[in-house]
Amino acid sequence: xxxxxxxxxxxxxxxxxxxxxxxxxxxxxxxxxxxxxxxxxxxxxxxxxxxxxxxxxxxxxxxxxxxxxxxxxxxxxxxxxxxxxxxxxxxxxxxxxxxxxxxxxxxxxxxxxxxxxxxxxxxxxxxxxxxxxxxxxxxxxxxxxxxxxxxxxxxxxxxxxx
Amino acid sequence: xxxxxxxxxxxxxxxxxxxxxxxxxxxxxxxxxxxxxxxxxxxxxxxxxxxxxxxxxxxxxxxxxxxxxxxxxxxxxxxxxxxxxxxxxxxxxxxxxxxxxxxxxxxxxxxxxxxxxxxxxxxxxxxxxxxxxxxxxxxxx
Numbered sequence: 452x453x454x455x456x457x458x459x460x461x462x463x464x465x466x467x468x469x470x471x472x473x474x475x476x477x478x479x480x481x482x483x484x485x486x487x488x489x490x491x492x493x494x495x496x497x498x499x500x501x502x503x504x505x506x507x508x509x510x511x512x513x514x515x516x517x518x519x520x521x522x523x524x525x526x527x528x529x530x531x532x533x534x535x536x537x538x539x540x541x542x543x544x545x546x547x548x549x550x551x552x553x554x555x556x557x558x559x560x561x562x563x564x565x566x567x568x569x570x571x572x573x574x575x576x577x578x579x580x581x582x583x584x585x586x587x588x589x590x591x592x593x594x595x596x597x598x599x600x601x602x603x604x605x606x607x608x609x610x611x612x613x
Numbered sequence: 614x615x616x617x618x619x620x621x622x623x624x625x626x627x628x629x630x631x632x633x634x635x636x637x638x639x640x641x642x643x644x645x646x647x648x649x650x651x652x653x654x655x656x657x658x659x660x661x662x663x664x665x666x667x668x669x670x671x672x673x674x675x676x677x678x679x680x681x682x683x684x685x686x687x688x689x690x691x692x693x694x695x696x697x698x699x700x701x702x703x704x705x706x707x708x709x710x711x712x713x714x715x716x717x718x719x720x721x722x723x724x725x726x727x728x729x730x731x732x733x734x735x736x737x738x739x740x741x742x743x744x745x746x747x748x749x750x751x752x753x754x
Contacts, residue, residue, distance in 0.1 A: 455700035456709055462693030463713025465686050470714075471727050472683025476676050481669040487658035488670070492684030493691070494651035500688050501644025512641035514649065521637060522653025524630040526661070531623035538616030547617060549711055551624025556704040559632055566636040570702045579752030583708050586744030590715050593737025 486529045490522070546591035550584040628703065634691060635698035647691040680727070701753075708749045715742055 469489075476485045501509040535544040557580045563569025570576075630650075638646035662670070673681060697706040719738055725731030 455697045458693035459697040459709035460713045463710035464717040467714045467717035469686045472680045475680040479672040484670040489684035490655035493687030496685035496688035497647035512645045521650045525654035526657045527626040531619045535620035544620045547620035548624045551621045555628040556707040560702045560704045579748045582748030586741040590741030594735040
């Protein structure tokens with residue numbers, strides 16, 4: 452449990468770091484070229500880590516056919532997130548994406564689809580997810596609401612919308 | 614409305630991806646799963662680049678090598694995500710991932726690191742993170 456929490460904290464921090472780096476790449480390069488580059492480097496790094504840790508054992512595995520299609524999900528992520536951000540703007544899109552993520556997580560734990568260990572649904576876990584979602588919304592949209600009060604004073608703050 | 618649907622679908626795909634990665638890694642190993650999902654994703658992405666005749670990769674030499682190599686961080690992200698999902702399920706993993714993501718965003722924004730425009734920390738953001746931490750505690754109590 453403690454290791455899981457620690458890993459999730461490290462992982463989340465690196466997601467943010469990676470998103471920041473990618474945002475800088477996208478200033479010059481299109482979304483799909485950036486995605487291809489990011490996935491290629493992700494492959495190279497995972498391959499190198501696997502080779503360093505497991506040696507030739509890395510190549511000994513029996514994959515079910517659908518495993519080879521898992522990468523399509525990543526492409527679905529990029530396509531939907533990019534469209535969402537374009538239409539709604541970053542803060543609103545990202546807050547919705549995060550809320551959707553955590554609710555689908557609860558659904559998935561409850562249903563135990565795809566070989567995931569089933570976690571029985573409780574009202575307490577729903578309350579937890581609702582609180583997390585409210586926190587996300589406050590984080591992403593709160594600053595905008597505060598800024599509205601000064602809208603006539605300083606229009607520059609409105610541009611700082613990320 | 615269309616934007617909302619895209620954002621919701623984006624969240625669905627992100628969660629689906631975590632679950633699929635965790636399941637695949639259980640069957641064939643963590644690094645095998647990480648390498649496989651990244652490679653197959655890359656193949657699809659490069660096909661899209663070819664299909665839309667996207668040539669913008671030529672401007673890659675104008676991007677700082679540090680930023681251009683960000684993709685390699687996926688090895689750390691995938692390893693921690695898969696292991697965390699195995700140990701405590703997908704809801705809790707996502708909850709803590711989101712908290713770490715937003716706290717890191719606050720740090721980067723207030724320091725103005727990595728060419729991000731410097732922003733002051735906002736009270737609402739602190740309150741938001743507090744609410745999320747409370748949510749995670751209740752989720753696991």
